[in-house]
Amino acid sequence: MSSYEKGWKEVSIAGVCWLPSTKYLTGDWSPYKPVRDKAKCNKCLLCHMYCPDGAVIWNSKAEDIEFNYNFCKGCGICANECPQGAIEIILK
Amino acid sequence: MSKAKQELIPLNGDESVAYAVRQCDVDVVVAYPITPQTIIVERFSEYVHNGEVDTEFVCAESEHSALTCCLTAALVGARTFTATCGPGLALMHEMLGVTAGYRAPVVMAVSNRALSAPINIHCDHSDTMAERDSGWIQIYVESAQEAYDSTIQAFKIAEDPDVLLPTIVAFDGFVISHMLEGVYVLTDEAVKSFIGERRFPLVMNHEGRAVQFKLDPENPITIGALDLYDYYFEHKRQQEEAAVKALEVIRRVHEEYAKLSGRRYGNGLVEPYRLEDADIAIVCLGSTVGAVRTVVNELRLKGIKAGLLKVRTFRPFPAQDVAEALKGVKAVAVMDRGCSFGGRGGPVFHEVRSAFYDLDERPRVVNYIYGLGGRDTPPLLIRKVYDDLNEIVKTGRVKELVQFLGLRE
Amino acid sequence: MSFTWKFTAREIAEKPELLAPGHRMCSGCGAAIVHRLVLKAVRGPTIVTHPTGCVEVTTAIYPYTSWRVPWVHTAFETAAANAAGIEAAFKALRRRGRLKYDHVDVMAFAGDGGTYDIGIQALSGALERGHDFLYVLYDNEAYMNTGIQRSGGTPLGAWTTTTPAGTKIPGKPEPRKPIEDIVVAHGVPYVATASPAHWMDLVVKARKGLEAKGPAFLHVIAPCPRGWRYESSKTIELSRLAVETCVFPLWECVDGEHKLSAPSKAIALKPDLKKPVVEYLKAQGRFSHLFTPEFERVIDEIQRVVDKRWYLLLKKCSV
Structure with missing residues (x-):
């Protein structure tokens, strides 16, 4: 345990959480990551629906799909399910 | 008022x-x-x-x-x-x-x-x-x-x-x-x-906001996380x-x-009864207190300096109030309507006895397990406890630390 | 019930993620997909509760939380009781003028252990009392959080660490408990099965469950790469195969009337589409011990159980 952790007088009552898990990056769990061939992609969004980690994001301004590698665990579901064969899993 | x-x-x-x-x-x-x-x-x-x-x-x-x-x-x-x-x-x-x-x-x-x-x-x-x-x-x-x-x-x-x-x-x-x-x-x-x-203290949530400590959709908090070492x-x-x-x-x-x-139960933690000059006292809780109070009155009429301490709040345990209330008492019997099997006495006994440990002058403290499963504890048995306490004061010796009151041998 | 909610894939994709990234569910976790999709169906103010289990221990590890809605976990056998208490409190606070919301949706998510086994008493009680809540069973078919032990939801023949693939007894000797039928027998307004592979069907059913007046139950298959012994990219493939083999048919039961959902209805209308269970079994390491001359008979037995349940379901659905 390190000294920056809060003492008992400072910790939240009843163990109420005070940090969002978005500060806990899980992107380094895997040596793999998905890459997308934009030319093949028809933006059907199945990759977004099937991502366990919310790491396939629909950017509505750019009207495009983005991978958030901070959280992608490299499971490969998106590549496996892509009807266009537009996603490939590669070694980081 | x-x-x-x-x-x-x-x-x-x-x-x-x-x-x-x-x-x-x-x-x-x-x-x-x-x-x-x-x-x-x-x-x-x-x-x-x-x-x-x-x-x-x-x-x-x-x-x-x-x-x-x-x-x-x-x-x-x-x-x-x-x-x-x-x-x-x-x-x-x-x-x-x-x-x-x-x-x-x-x-x-x-x-x-x-x-x-x-x-x-x-x-x-x-x-x-x-x-x-x-x-x-x-x-x-x-x-x-x-x-x-x-x-x-x-x-x-x-x-x-x-x-x-x-x-x-x-x-x-x-x-x-x-x-x-x-x-x-x-x-x-x-x-x-x-x-x-009901009032709610503020707590810092995961959005960095101070919110009321309750489950409220506009001010979400997480209660029940895995909390490790x-x-x-x-x-x-x-x-x-x-x-x-x-x-x-x-x-x-x-x-x-x-x-x-207009109703008062001691100080809310303990309620002493005729303890000011008592030599012997019973400590107990629950309905038995009423029966013990009656016996105390009887004994007082006979000139025996008996007293009673009712423990009203058991958790948290008011150790200081207990020790203070029983100051000067020579022998104390703690009555437990429960048994900590193999634990040398019941739970109230352990607390009360421990409350005296750091004092220079300590009474002798003994324990009576009584009334298990609804067994009646009539005044006759409570008188016996005070008799035992008198004997301890007289002889300065405790024969048995833990006894079972109202049990057939 | 009249149901009018319609949505496009884009609208779903633009909805906020109520389960934030950074959770610590395994790579390729089916339960994670199920949660994300179900939470896309929320209507407004919502409270979520979980019993102890995979999703609980991976989404809230102090001081971190993935929950963007109020969330509470109490113990293992308590999912439905948690929801019942929350719902009762809202009812009371609303009646007594102490609630700022017109309505708050209450959702309980629980795994198979917390539903088929240790939590079934609380579930049955809450269903009978008619609390207005949605119960989502994410079924990964064993106690995965403690390391793959059998539950009442583990299928016939499956290997787990407490139903090992022994030389005498090849995996779990019993078929799983028909939990969805048990729930239907309580006479609740809405019960449905769903698979994340058919994501739109799942989201619609979650919304229907929320809109139902009274208890609603959603049984969702949630493949587990670790416990089922398959490669993490195959999670959706397996949740699709489960439907195609009729191991996990999709249907809903509204006010006691069963109706097949589109993917299973297609099979019912065209039985040639029904795939043999062996295709589903061979894709998973937990059934690999059955592919031996000695234990092949178990595969036949699994097929027989699946066919029988499918037949009974078709009768219920008047197909």
Whole structure:
């Protein structure tokens, strides 16, 4: 345990959480990551629906799909399910 | 301060608790019937079905779910109540710890009942004593009147922002739960304004905002995270702090209530009786206190300097008040209506005896296990305890540290 | 029930993630997909509760939380009781003028252990009392959180650490408990099965469950790469195969009336589409011990159980 952790007088009552898990990056769990061939992609969004980690994001301004590698665990579901064969899993 | 308007009505212990809960502006009552607590649930059902309360009343399918529902309802911000005893309390055990750990101010009435096996529906304190370390406040009362008064106080104690701990009001099964008594009751308005509304401390949430400590969709908080070796210990230490602070809050709430009702039970923690010049004394809790008080009066008439200390608050344990009240007493008998098997005496004995350890002058302290499974303890047996204490004072010797009172050899 | 909610894939993709990234569910976790999709169906103010289990221990590890809605976990057997208490509190607070919301949706998610086994008493009680909440069973078919032990939801023949692939007893000797039928027998307004592979069907059913007045139950298959012994990219493939083999048919039961959902209805209308269970079994390591001359008979037995249940379902759906 390190000294920056809060003492008992400072910790939240009843163990109420005070940090969002978005500060806990899980992107380094895997040596793999998905890459997308934009030319093949028809933006059907199945990759977004099937991502366990919310790491396939629909950017509505750019009207495009983005991978958030901070959280992608490299499971490969998106590549496996892509009807266009537009996603490939590669070694980081 | 002038006393509030009161009415004298006939109620047994269970009914007096149900009556108090009706007055306490409770949002959610969840319970499961079990002898000898059943009358509380029955009376409260009548209030609901006759439109005398607008409380949400849930007849759960088990005590475990009854307490769980109260817990989550309390975390949403509701004032909640449940009642049980004996095996029902044992079934709840897991959730007692969770409720205290989540600092949910649930109030629970327990009409003390023996634990199985063999199965027995009558009174002893095995059920609540087994929950000694669950993190709940425990108040033991000696009459239907005190059960009524203490139930009202319990909400105010449990919900105090310095405390936020669930609270048990324990009263002896049948002896108090089923015994009809004249009970003075306050008006509904007086009780409601005495308790007030629930208050919520602020807590920092994961969005970096200070929000009320309750489950509110606009101000989300997460309660019930996995808490490992890096923080669990700190949270438990907070709980201990709250329990210690509760001593002062129980005393304060008791005093405020005494001003309102004119009824006082010692200082709310302990209640000494004729201890000022006593040589010998009994320490006990629950309905037995009444019988011991009678014997003390008899002995005093004979010139024997006997006294009594009722422990009203058992958790948190008012060790200082106990030691102070028994100062100068030469021999003390602690009566336990429960047994810590193989533990050299009962749970009350361990606490009381330990309270004296650091003092320069200590009385001799012995233990009597009594009344298990509803076994009667008539004045004759209590006189025997005082006789034994006199013998200890005379000889300076303790023959047996732990004895079983009213047991056939 | 009249149901009018319609949405496009884009609208779903633009909805906020109520389960934030950074949770610690395994790579390729089916339960994570199920949660994300179900949470896309929320209507407004919502509270979520979980019993102890995989999703609980991976989404809230103090001081971190993935929950963007109020969330509470109490114990293992308590999912339905948690929801019942929350719902009762809202009812009381609303009636007594202490609630700022017109309505708050209450959702309980629980795994198979917390539903088929230790939590079934609380579930049955809450269903009978008619609390208004949605219960989502994410079924990964064993106690995965403690390391793959059998539950009442583990299928016939499956290997787990407490139903090992022994030389005498090849995996779990019993078929799973028909939990969805048990729930239907309670007479609740809405019960449905769903698979994340058919994501739109799942989201619609979650919304229907929320809109139902009274208890609603959604049984969702949630493949587990670790416990089922398959490569993490195959999670959706397996949840699709489960439907295609009729191991996990999709249907809903509204006010006691069963109706097949589109993917299963297609099979019912064209039985040639029904794939043999062996295709589903061979894709998973937990059934690999059955592919031996000695234990092949178990595969036949699994096929027989699946066919029988499918036949009974078709009868219920008047197909």
